[in-house]
Amino acid sequence: MAFTGKYELEEQENYVEFLEAIGLLKAKTDHKVITEVKQDGDSFTWIQSVPNWTWSNTFTVGQECELTTMTGDKFKAPVIMDSGVISIQFPQYHLTTEISDNKLVMTCVTAEKGVTFKRVSRRIA
Template sequence: MAFSGKYEVESRENFEPFMKAIEMSNELIQKYKDIKGITEIVQNGNDFDVTMTTGDNVIHNKFTIGQEADFGTLAGTKIKSVANLDGANKIVTKLNSVTCVTELNEDKLIDVSASYSFSHQLIWFLLLCPSKDFKHQLSGCSVVIVLCKLEFIPAWF
């Protein structure tokens, strides 16, 4: 499946408890807890170019499946990791103690980040599919991203 598209946060679960568990500052938690982020993904084979915009914060991550890359976080840090495919529609990345799984599911990108006994989920809906033949490509434009969107570390994005 192709992950390419532009996605907006539809819902999130356990944001504040998860962010506290991974020791994100209260200042950053309060700043980002109610913001509906936008993520744009351009996939070319195993190469990904991901831009996440959350309020005034823009994180740009470029990576290739199976190769080490730097992944930016909401806190402004970079973490080295490797993004791997799990089947055709999941990307899994481990960022320090956080495992991020991004799954493409029809027109939704589901992002689950887990650390110890805490987890956080983001559901993104498709805003724009880059395909010329929308009907034919619709299933290829649905995504669940291992985007570990916030300092729970934007996993592969």
């Protein structure tokens, strides 16, 4: 299923525990995260935003891409898609993302502490 769309945070699990595990607890926000995904074949632009902050990455599935963490640090990693699930190894966690029931489901598992953070966003456009 195509990822293209605009999504608004609907629910999340272990948000505070995840931020604490990766050392970003002070980055906690109570705003609903808006995620906009633009997909053109295997190429993606991924933008997440809350008031006064935006984080984006552009990548191509099947290639090693330069990506940016939530804190602005740059790193390189391969982007894999298998059975409609995007998979990226960030420095402090492993991210998988998929479309399920027309919702964007993102799951992050921290490398060191094994904390699993799940975010479900509903399509708004």
